[in-house]
Amino acid sequence: MSQPALARTLEEELRDGPEHSPQLEELMKNARSASDFLKALSHENRLLLLCLLCEKERSVGELENILALRQPTVSQQLARLRYDDLVTTRRDGKTIYYSIASEDIKRFVGVIYDMFCTSRKDKK
Numbered sequence: 001m002s003q004p005a006l007a008r009t010l011e012e013e014l015r016d017g018p019e020h021s022p023q024l025e026e027l028m029k030n031a032r033s034a035s036d037f038l039k040a041l042s043h044e045n046r047l048l049l050l051c052l053l054c055e056k057e058r059s060v061g062e063l064e065n066i067l068a069l070r071q072p073t074v075s076q077q078l079a080r081l082r083y084d085d086l087v088t089t090r091r092d093g094k095t096i097y098y099s100i101a102s103e104d105i106k107r108f109v110g111v112i113y114d115m116f117c118t119s120r121k122d123k124k
Helices: 003-015 022-041 044-055 060-067 071-083 103-116
Strands: 087-092 095-100
Touching: 022 044, 022 103, 044 060, 044 071, 044 087, 044 095, 044 103, 060 071, 060 095, 071 087, 071 095, 095 103
Parallel strands: none
Antiparallel strands: 087 095
């Protein structure tokens, strides 16, 4: 649905009174999901972890070494990303590998990377 059509629909829904329509309830549910997703990304270390995982699957040890963070810090942030379904895990013996959970997440993190991490020369 295009942005102007969505705005008209919302305006009509809100103008019709205080009762919630199924369409407005669905929009509110989606807004909550988007808000939760953005909250998960709003932490600097979680965002760094996601950027690194966009490149390839990595173990906790690899992520610790790259970011020069302690294991409990990395594990805590990975647990939050896992709770929010942004990363998935794979076990190989004693080692747990983390990867991005979906292509949508990978694309979104890629846009953030392009906006904030690509040098101005590269953008031209």
